[in-house]
Every structure is written in structure tokens, then in C-alpha cells.
């Protein structure tokens with residue numbers, strides 16, 4: 135009887151706006167992250183198209199210089215913090231519990247809070263366009279340009295506050311993921327039996343946990359410089375603009391790995407399954423990921439070789455930057471070795487994963503070039519750097535994310551994306567990205583500085599700029615094709631099998647899409663590839679007990695209220711302190727409600 | 735549906751590492767806090783002696799006063815330990831008295847800090863005065879904020895312990911985790927006190 139009532143109560147809550155606002159289900163929160171991140175990916179893409187349209191021909195007049203500065207700054211911030219990170223968080227949310235054989239994350243309500251805080255930060259940052267101008271000092275916001283003297287408007291205040299809020303969201307999510315992976319693994323899943331993707335999620339969580347506080351301190355100091363007249367970064371009164379660069383890049387370089395590692399993790403899941411072979415060199419890839427996490431904190435000054443660091447720091451950071459290329463290179467061989475001799479299933483997810491290896495390697499190699507201070511000095515602030523970072527972030531992170539979308543879509547929605555349309559997306563995107571970003575190498579070597587809003591004819595930059603713009607429109611077309619595919623697929627019935635690719639990890643052991651409690655019975659783990667082990671040893675999935683009461687946390691509106699409180703605290707900093715004070719009250723009130731709320 | 739989702743009391747969840755999720759969360763959060771205070775302290779060190787105008791630290795720091803407030807904060811760690819002891823050994827009165835003692839000592843420290851900030855302001859040192867002012871106020875102010883959050887945290891636990899159900903079956907754990915946070919904030923102060931007040935410039 136009680137069971138029936140419980141089930142009924144839940145079916146009532148399964149749909150409707152209120153269920154989304156109060157959800158604590160990691161799958162729904164993952165979906166929220168994914169949809170929001172993808173919408174911001176479209177916005178960041180629109181900004182990129184505007185930039186490329188302006189630069190298509192010499193002396194372009196699509197936007198003026200001030201708007202252009204806003205566009206390239208917001209393009210970077212949107213893509214990094216509002217698109218790639220949340221899309222990575224979407225997969226982490228959805229698949230961390232499923233891959234380790236848990237029924238949710240360790241702190242379901244904290245997970246909901248992370249999302250609402252993220253949404254607050256994203257809305258605050260983006261609203262700057264309509265509230266006095268967007269940030270326009272580049273995504274790393276170098277002082278003194280971003281100090282009060284040279285950026286008197288409010289744009290940079292939105293940058294500071296927006297990034298603080300987004301950082302809080304990432305910190306909360308990372309703490310949650312770290313505890314979940316360390317502490318909630320299914321019986322038998324030792325650390326060295328975890329899917330590589332889980333290892334990477336753990337490394338990413340710790341990268342964020344240890345690098346975000348550094349950024350927060352820098353942002354607090356920049357805020358004090360701008361609001362309260364301190365001189366942390368203003369030269370002339372004892373301040374030091376180089377300190378900002380150190381602080382920013384101590385965060386910023388680990389952040390680069392936060393962006394690329396999830397894509398590496400996805401590819402490490404897709405390639406073994408599609409090659410029908412276990413991952414080649416599992417422990418090598420695990421140790422490579424962990425050492426990237428450690429070394430990632432010791433390379434930041436390679437962004438600062440032209441600031442006059444001195445010989446010894448240049449040598450040290452040059453050496454550490456070359457060293458971090460080694461574990462990255464190891465992974466390339468792991469992926470190639472995984473495919474070698476495999477009976478490869480060439481579906482869209484495989485296309486994206488294979489292309490990822492190629493395009494990411496191009497970006498990786500141009501990155502190692504910058505480990506040499508003398509080469510770096512030649513490329514500094516030129517389009518060569520733009521080419522490099524887009525090969526890593528588009529050719530790497532975005533290609534990996536698309537591979538993951540096609541791979542996990544049936545698990546998340548119960549529907550398989552259309553393959554023919556998917557391959558069209560792939561080819562348009564693959565051609566488009568190389569058409570856009572490869573010519574930027576030439577432009578950089580031909581002396582075109584990054585972040586200029588226009589250029590004169592006769593400098594030898596016309597052809598490749600035009601080609602790059604054609605590429606940008608090709609990428610836009612590929613994304614459009616994907617959106618059509620997504621919308622068409624979502625109208626189809628849920629016919630996808632539970633394990634369409636014969637996947638090896640636990641998420642494929644449950645239904646597509648999974649029930650609210652994820653698993654009727656937690657599958658046993660005997661091996662790194664538990665489902666293949668069970669298949670090969672004819673072990674059946676254990677049947678769930680007859681009368682099973684699975685306790686799932688009830689929905690809660692306190693995360694939403696607390697998220698609003700955090701938003702108010704942030705908005706107060708941008709307007710009047712009274713709103714911040716009110717926000718603090720809301721946060722304290724919702725903390726109390728949260729703690730006293732029954733979760734049984 | 736074979737397994738209906740249902741609200742019953744949760745089964746005892748065994749964790750992989752044998753440590754409670756909440757305690758693990760606090761440990762990892764404190765690792766993050768280390769980097770937070772590490773960055774603030776590093777900034778202080780970077781700008782040490784870089785003030786172009788006064789007041790300079792040697793002129794303005796009142797070492798006997800702050801030694802007293804440091805002693806107050808250290809004593810609060812002692813009362814916190816005793817509160818955890820009281821919780822662990824089923825002595826609720828001891829736990830509550832010691833929590834109250836910790837809260838009062840924490841408030842005492844904040845009182846000293848408020849007095850110090852006001853005195854400095856009267857003597858012409860504000861964050862925008864010089865590099866010492868900027869680094870000093872941001873570092874000690876954010877530490878004071880942590881003490882303030884800790885006071886709210888402990889006061890909430892103390893209040894909740896008077897409910898009919900008290901702090902529930904996880905009482906020891908709740909006090910223990912709060913203790914982790916409190917001791918961490920104390921230890922950070924020892925570092926700050928040493929670097930700002932004790933090492934001569």
C-alpha cells in the first residue's frame with residue numbers, strides 16, 4: 135500500500151515546470167545543464183559569426199571597435215564558462231552516478247543548487263549587454279586596461295561578479311562530484327576498475343576545487359581596485375599588473391584542462407566501445423590524466439613569457455610546459471592503440487572521436503611550440519595563438535562533446551539521433567572548423583594581431599580572412615543541421631535499446647532512459663568493463679528483490695531559493711548594497727530550511 | 735515497475751571509503767580554502783614593504799592587543815574540542831556549554847577585529863591608503879568573515895540541539911564537522927598572525 139502511494143506521489147511530480155524547478159534528480163539536473171549550455175553555445179556561436187563577418191573583408195563596417203571588443207570578450211566567456219563547462223557538467227551529472235553504480239550524487243540538493251547558481255551567473259554575465267555594456271577587456275581581463283581608469287563603465291564589474299558566481303557554482307558541483315566518485319562506487323568497483331571517464335571527472339573536480347579559489351581571490355582584488363580604490367594591480371601606487379596575470383593563469387591554465395579533459399574522457403569511452411576492444415593502456419591513461427592534473431598547476435607562466443619573467447623562470451616554465459605534453463601525447467597513442475586491430479563501428483560518435491584525435495593533436499602540437507619562449511615571443515598576441523586555442527577548444531573540446539552527445543543520446547532520451555543527418559553534421563563541422571582555424575596559423579605568421587576589429591587591404595591578410603569566415607558559416611550550418619536532427623529525433627517514439635552500442639560500462643546496464651532510481655539492482659563489478667565481463671562469462675544481471683523500497687530524495691525548492699539569494703547578493707554588488715544584504719538573509723533562511731527539511 | 739520509488743527511512747548507506755559524505759565534503763572544501771587563503775597570504779607577501787605612503791605596519795600594528803585576540807581565538811579551539819568531546823561521550827550539557835563558549839570567544843575575536851579596524855581607520859589607514867592597507871584589510875577581513883560564518887554555523891547547531899529531536903542521530907558527526915571548519919579557521923589565523931604581526935619588516 136505504502137509503495138503504491140509512494141509511486142503515485144512520484145508520478146505526479148514527474149513533469150511540469152514545478153518538477154523541474156524543484157528537481158534533485160541528477161539526470162534532470164544534467165539535462166538542465168545540457169540544454170542551458172547548448173543554448174549558450176548557440177549564443178557564443180552567434181557572437182563568433184558576428185566577429186567573422188566583421189573580419190571577412192578589409193575595413194569591415196558590421197560592428198564598431200567598441201562592440202567588437204565586447205563581442206570577442208563575451209564570445210570567450212560564453213564559450214568557456216557558459217557552454218563548454220556546463221555541457222561537460224551535464225555529462226558528469228548524468229553519468230557519474232550511472233557509471234559508478236550509484237542512485238544519485240552524494241548531495242542531490244547541492245547539485246540542484248550548483249545549477250541554479252550557474253544559471254544566475256550566466257544570466258547576470260549576459261545581461262551586461264543590455265545594462266550599460268558587456269565586458270570588453272578580453273577573457274583574461276588584463277589590468278591596467280580593466281582597471282577603473284581605462285574601463286570606467288560597468289562591463290568589467292559584470293565580469294568580476296559573473297565569474298565569482300559561476301566559480302561558486304563550479305566549486306559546489308566539483309565538491310559534490312569528488313565526494314560521489316570517491317565514496318559512492320558500487321561494490322567491487324575499485325579505483326583501478328573505474329571507467330576512465332570517472333577518473334577524468336575526478337581530476338577535473340580537483341582541478342576546479344584547487345584553482346577556483348585562486349581566481350576568486352584575484353576577482354576580489356580587482357573588485358576592490360575598481361570599487362574601493364585599492365591598488366593591487368595599478369602601477370604607480372605600488373601595485374603590480376603582473377600579479378593579476380600570475381593569479382589569473384594559476385587558475386587559467388588548470389581551466390584549460392578543465393575544458394579539454396572531459397572531451398578526452400568521452401573519447402576514451404567511445405573508442406573502446408566502437409572498436410569492440412578494451413581501452414588500450416588503461417593505467418597509462420589514468421596516470422597520464424592524474425599527472426596532467428598535477429603538472430597543470432606548474433605551467434601557468436607560459437602565458438607570460440613576454441612579460442620579462444627573467445631567464446630562470448622562463449627555463450623552468452618552458453621545461454614544465456614541454457613535460458605536460460608527454461602525458462597528453464601518451465593518450466594519443468592509447469586511443470590509436472585502442473582502435474588498432476579493432477572491428478570498428480563507424481557511427482557518428484566514432485567520426486567525432488576519431489576527428490578529435492586529429493584536430494586535437496594539431497592544437498596540442500602548436501601548444502608545445504609555445505613552450506619555447508623564443509617561439510612564443512613571435513606568436514604572442516597573433517592569430518597563431520587564436521588558431522592554436524581553437525584547435526584545442528573546438529577541435530578538442532567541442533568535437534569530444536558532440537561525440538558524447540551522439541554516443542549517450544539514446545541512454546538519455548531513449549532515442550537514437552539520425553545517423554545520416556549526424557554524419558552531415560560531422561562533415562560540415564569538420565570541414566568548417568579546419569577552414570576557419572587552419573588559415574589563422576598563416577594569418578598569425580603573417581603578422582595579424584588577435585583582437586583587432588578591422589584591418590587595411592594590402593597586408594596579405596584578405597584571402598585567409600575570407601576563407602576563415604566561410605568556415606565559420608560552415609560551422610554554423612553544421613550546428614543548424616544538428617539542431618534539426620535533435621528536434622526531429624525528440625518527436626520520435628522511444629525505441630532505442632538499453633545498450634545500442636554494446637557498451638561496457640554500467641550506464642548501459644539500466645533502461646534507456648533510466649528510471650528515477652537509476653538501477654533496479656546495483657550491478658556487480660568484477661572488471662574494468664563490467665558488462666563485457668558479464669557477457670563473456672555468461673553472468674546474468676541479478677534480479678531485483680521482490681519487495682524493494684528504494685529511497686530517493688524528495689524534491690526541494692530550497693536550492694532554487696538559495697540560488698536566487700546568491701543572485702541577489704551578486705546583483706547588489708552591481709547596484710546597491712541593500713540587495714546584497716537581502717540576498718544574505720535569503721541565503722541564511724534557505725540554509726535553515728534546507729537543513730531542517732526532512733529528506734526521508 | 736519492479737522497484738517503486740518510495741519514501742522510507744534510508745537504509746544505512748555504507749560508503750566506499752568508510753567516511754561519511756559530509757565529512758569528506760568538508761575535508762575537500764578545506765583543501766580549496768587552503769588555496770584561497772594561500773593566494774591572499776601570497777599577495778600580502780608580494781606587497782610586503784611596498785607601501786609608498788604611511789601609515790606603515792610598524793607604526794600602526796598593536797601587537798599586545800592582537801596577541802590577546804589571538805589568545806581568545808586559540809581558546810575557542812579548546813572549547814570546540816571539548817564540545818566535540820561532550821558530543822562523543824553523550825554529555826549534551828557539556829556540548830552545549832562548550833559550543834556557547836566557542837561562539838562567545840569567536841564573537842570576542844570579531845570584537846577585537848572590529849576595534850582594530852576602527853582604530854586603524856581613525857589613524858588614517860584604510861584599504862585605499864597604501865599596499866599594506868589593501869592587503870591587510872582584504873586578508874584579515876576575509877578571515878574575519880570566515881570566523882563570522884563559523885559563529886553562525888555553531889549558533890545554528892546550538893539552537894538546533896534544543897529541538898525535541900536534538901541534532902538527530904548524526905549529532906556527533908555534525909559537531910565533528912563544524913569542529914573541522916573551526917580549527918581550520920583558527921590555524922589560518924596562526925599563519926596570518928605570524929606573517930603580519932610577528933615577523934618584523
Ligand SMILES: [Cu+2]
Nearest residue numbers: 387390434437
Ligand atoms: Cu596554459
